[in-house]
Amino acid sequence: MHPDQWRPRLSRRLITAMMEAMTSTGRQRVRDDRENSTVEQRLIEAVTRGEVLDLAGLAISAAVIRDLLRGRLGGDADPHGLRLRGARIDGRVDLENVTSDLALELHECVLPGGVDLRNAALRSVALVGCRISAAPGDVPVDATRLAARTLSLEGSTVDGTVRLLAARLGTLDCGGARLRNPDGPAVDADGMQVEQSVFLRDGFSAVSASERGTVRLLGATVGGQLNCGGTRLENTVGPALNADNLSVKQNVLLRNGFKATSAGEQGTIRLIGAHVGSLSWGGARLTNAAGPALDADGLVVDGNAFLDDGFTASAVSGAATIRLPGARIGGVLDCGGAHLANTAGPALDAGALQITHDLILANGFTATAAGDDAVLLLTGTHVGGALYLDTDGLTGAAPALVDLDGLTYTGLPRPAAAERWLTLLRSHTPGYAAHAYQxxxxxxxxxxxxxxxxxxxxxxxxxxxxRAGLTWSERAWGHITGATLGYGWQPWRALLLLLATLAAAVTLSVVAAHHNGLAAKPTPPTTLPAGGKAVACSTIDQVGVGLDLGTPLIKTGARDRCQPTDTTMGQLVTVAGWVLQLLAWTFATLFIAGFTSAVRKT
Structure with missing residues (x-):
């Protein structure tokens, strides 16, 4: 054939190939230049139309998902994004460093290779009702530094870690998810930032055996609420929830059957240095077989903290079941109806706790403790409102029930019966504490x-x-002032004793006169009446002598006219007079000291 005859035929073939490349939707190719399978082609078309593709157990390559999100397959994608149901994803879904405006939704899919979302920037990611695992050495869901409006793992089952280190999300929803990891945390979200809320609720469960914690939220920031209603967390060696330095703007909800168990010395729930809007933990159950149930040193709560309505915490810890030393609560701390127990130490340690409004440890509140410490440690605690403390539900191995040294509050404590509080301060505190009485x-x-x-x-x-360890002389002086002055608060006692001394002196003088103990002085002194017998004192002089003996400073002059005789009765009057003078001076001095509060100040 002549060479010129090839030219038209080659041009027609070239034109035909170009037209097929521009118009055909049935011959798209993946990265390895293989033609797409029928299933993959259906997914491409579903993404273009914005439909959910239900594959009912059929398999699809993870590479197709990556290429679709990168925009390498199909025409213009619908804003609904990639939505797939019931598929088995072959291989690991590798979206590392992928930036896409498409949403990724996988419903009831099986992902044996897991998902890699590291450094990705996606519109949203929903892995709903999926079964996710990974090859040894890989993380089932690795969303480190992921940026997305929403990340959802609702109802999914994950064998391994969900890693969210430094992720930036609008909302995180893991409602109903079931996570299990025998080698590390189930959720590792240190430094995560969530603009709205985090939902670990509606049957969410996480089990691990990691000293680092089952759910880790160290330094995480949540702009809305942290909702763990109905959640179950377990850890056999470390914290169930490790959230030191967590920041939650709104409420932290641990209600509706929330349960957390641990056997680690770090505590079942850790909120050390955390800052939250409020706490609502009514009915939650915390258990630890080797440490505190809650360790929240330095916790800051802007509003109220409710550990009420059947809240239960049990521990085996020498520290305390609930630890709140140095914490600050901007509203009310309500533990009404809570039940705390510890078999190795105190039930509550709230030393230096600052509460703006009321502290409620009543309304069915119970606490049991063991060891030498008190059941409740409230040393240095400041309550800006009222204190409600019912000790009927407190039980401890030691006589001390409450340590109140340094506790301050406003108004009368409830119940307000003074005798009840005096019994508590005198018999059920670790030692003498002046501030508690003051x-x-x-x-x-x-x-x-x-x-x-x-x-x-x-x-x-x-x-x-x-109980203050005073010397014997200090105790002796204290007993004296107690009997005579009511320790300076009842000076009328000394006045009554002074009057009693005066009455005794008058009685002694009158009785002595009737038994020849007193006689009128002779006038002149050397002259005796006829017969050599002394003349009896008049009744007025007898009373006057008694007044002179029993009253300091005041003299009636009766002793110038009436004097003791040389008889035994007269000598008794002389000696008794010295004693009565001493008592009179003592009681008068004590009365003045008590009246002027001089004794009270010492």
């Missing part, structure tokens, strides 16, 4: 109950003498 007395004085305030201060002095 705070209680000030509360009664503020509402005008001065009698109760004095009773509290008298009880304080008695407790001081009994």
């Amino acid at each position: 705070q209680l007395a000030a509360a009664y004085r503020t509402v005008g109950h001065d009698r109760d305030a004095r009773a509290v201060l008298i009880a304080q002095r008695r407790d001081h003498l009994a």
Whole structure:
């Protein structure tokens, strides 16, 4: 054939090939230049139309999903994105570093190779009702530094870790998901940032055996709420929820049957240094077989903290079941109806806790503890509102039930019966604490109950003498002032004793005169009446001698006219007079000291 005859035929073939490349949708090719399978072609068409493709157990290559999200297959994709149901994804879905405006939705799919979302920027990712695992050495869901409006794992089952380190999400929804990892955390989300809310609720469960924690949210930031209603978390060696330095703007919800168990010394739930809007944990159950149930040193709560309505926490810890030292609560701490137990230490450690409003440890509140410490440690705690403390539900191995040293509150504590509180301070505290008595007395004085305030201060002095380790001389002086002055708060006692001394002196003088113990002085002194017998004193002089003996400083002049005789009775009057003078001076001095509060100040 002549060469010129090839030219038209070659041109026709070239034109035909170009037309097929421009118009055909049935001959798209993947990266390895293989023609797409029928299933993959159906997915490409579904993405173009915005439909959900239900494959009912058929397999599809993970590479197709990557190419679709990268825009390498098909025409213009519908805004609904890639939506697939019931498929088995062969291989690992590798979306590392992929940026796409398409949403990825996989419903009830099986992903034996897992998903790699590291450094990806996607519109949204939904892995709903899926079964996800990975090859040894891989992470089933690795979303480190993922940026997406929504990440959903609702109802999925994951064998391994869901890694969300430094991820930036609009919403994280893992409602109903079931996570299990025997070698590490089930959720590893340190440094994660979520603009709205995190949902680990509606039957969400996570089980692990990691000292790092089952669910890790260290340093994470949540702009909405952290909702763990109905969640179950388990860890056999470490925390169930490890959320130190967590920041949640709104509520942290652990209600509706929330349950967390652990056997680690770090605590079942850790919120050390966390900052949250409020806590709502009514009915939650926390258990730890080797440490605290809640460790929240330095926790900051902007609003209320509710550990009420059947909230239960049990621990085996020398530290405490619930640890809140140095925490700050901007509203109410309500533990009404809560049940705390510890078989190795205190039930509650709230030392230096700052509460803006009320502290409620009543309304069915119970706590049991073991060891030498008190059941409740409230040392240095500040309550800006009222204190509700019912000790009927407290049980401890030691006599001490509550350590109140340094506790401050506003108004009368409830219940307000002074005798009940005095029994608590005297018999059920670790040792003498002056501040606890002073705070209680000030509360009664503020509402005008001065009698109760004095009773509290008298009880304080008695407790001081009994348990403050004073010397014998200090205790002796204390007992003297207690008997004579009510420790300076009842100076009328010294006045009554002074009057009793005066009455005794007058009685002694009159009785002695009737038994020849007193006689009128002779005039002149050397002259005796006829017969050599002394003349009896007049009744007025007898009373005057008694007044002179029993009253300091005041003299009636009766002793110038009436004097003791040389008889035994007269000598008794002389000696008794010395004693009565000493007592009179003592009681008068004590009365003045008590009246001027000089004794009270010491």
